[in-house]
Amino acid sequence: MDPSLKEIIDQYDPTAPLAEAWTIPAPWYVDPRVFELERQTVFARSWQLVGRIEQVRQAGQYITWNLAGEPLVIVRGSDKVLRGFFNVCRHHAAAVITQPEGEAAHLRCPY
Structure with a gap:
C-alpha cells in the first residue's frame, strides 16, 4: 500500500x-x-520568475512559459504595460502563441 x-x-x-x-x-x-x-x-x-525584462522591452514582444502545468504568455502592450495571460484560447483550448518568444501586433486564437 x-x-x-x-x-x-x-x-x-x-x-x-x-x-x-x-x-x-x-x-x-x-x-x-x-x-x-x-x-x-x-x-x-508567490511570485515566480518566468523571464527577463530584456525579453519584453518593446511593445508587442512576448515570452511563453509553462509554470507548474499552467501555460502562460507574458506580453508588453502598446501602452508599455507588462501583462500576463493564460496561453490558451477560450473556445478551443489551443495555444494562442506557439513560439517561446517573439513579437506580435495582436494575440489571436489560431482558429
Missing part, C-alpha cells in the same frame, strides 16, 4: 541538526501528490 501524503511529508525532519540531516525523501521528487501540493501552496501563492 502506498504511503499517504502526510506520511511522505512526515519522513522529513526540518529540525534535525545539520550533521544529521539528509536530503528530502525521494517521493518528494516524483510523487504527483507532492507536486499538486506544491502547486497549491508554493507556486500559486
